[in-house]
Amino acid sequence: MQFLRKHIEKILPLTDEEFAFVATHFSTRKYKKHQYLVQEGDEVKHCYLVISGLLKLVYNDDNGKDHIVSFAMEDWWESDYYAFYTQSIATMSLQCIEDTEVYCFSFENYKKLCEEFPKIEHFFLQKTNFGFLAAQRRILSLLTSNAKERYEQLLKQYPSLLQRVPKSLLAAYLGVSRETLSRLV
């Protein structure tokens, strides 16, 4: 659980007793490449923090085309958040691009933890703020940049990610065809 403690303490310092309590709300799981953590149409019971590996959050549109909403690598949180927070059915899927190990907690444990240890909401607020700002940056990028510029922004922001993501998935993230991407990079 050292990874989890280090991750939380970047934002919120904890005593040994506090961390021991927080940790009881989490469990760890391992998934193989291609395995699903969340499948479209299923209940979304958990939220995940990536310890190692790489995930993709995918929306499959009415024409059967995949769009990658986000990637998640070490130290990133991911889920179909709308479905998680509203305890509704997943409209997206979360799948492994590499073998992946995660911490996860259930919605019940999330609520319980926030009620019993409200200080943790400071941590979640900072993480959610960060997620909101990243999403807003992505909106701006989609509104103002073409595919080549979006590729360059991604390369600058997350150079290590680009080395791990197959070109076909990168195209589905940038919103272009595999062929268009080949001409760009």
Place this chain on the structure above:
Amino acid sequence: MQFLRKHIEKILPLTDEEFAFVATHFSTRKYKKHQYLVQEGDEVKHCYLVISGLLKLVYNDDNGKDHIVSFAMEDWWESDYYAFYTQSIATMSLQCIEDTEVYCFSFENYKKLCEEFPKIEHFFLQKTNFGFLAAQRRILSLLTSNAKERYEQLLKQYPSLLQRVPKSLLAAYLGVSRETLSRLV
């Protein structure tokens, strides 16, 4: 301050004493149509909650073209959040589409309030979650839908907003030219 109390208590019930304390961190301001709350290049000192009126958050790109990142009407929070949270220079502007009245607080008061009354972070966490989910929905809409579909989604989601927003601004939000929008609606 009844509006503010009602707004917060939708998420977090407060005693009279608690609300009186929270309220000391806010002030109210009135702006005229076309007036700026935040201007690109300025320090972003405040975050705003709209009491009445309508705002647009605008990003002006390298070619001088305006892109509307979001609108904000009654009961919505808005700012150049990246600049607000990192206390850096605004890369976006926040401007009145209508005469607008807001509550606002400074970054110092935001930090002070969270430190002195940590319960308020539960409220901010819920609001930020909501903002994150709305931003994610917008990303999906930009990735998967054409301008006509995006217009219809907006009409379904915020019918009252569309009646108040001039067509030229709607085009800048949807990412199409004014002429393209005219053919759609």
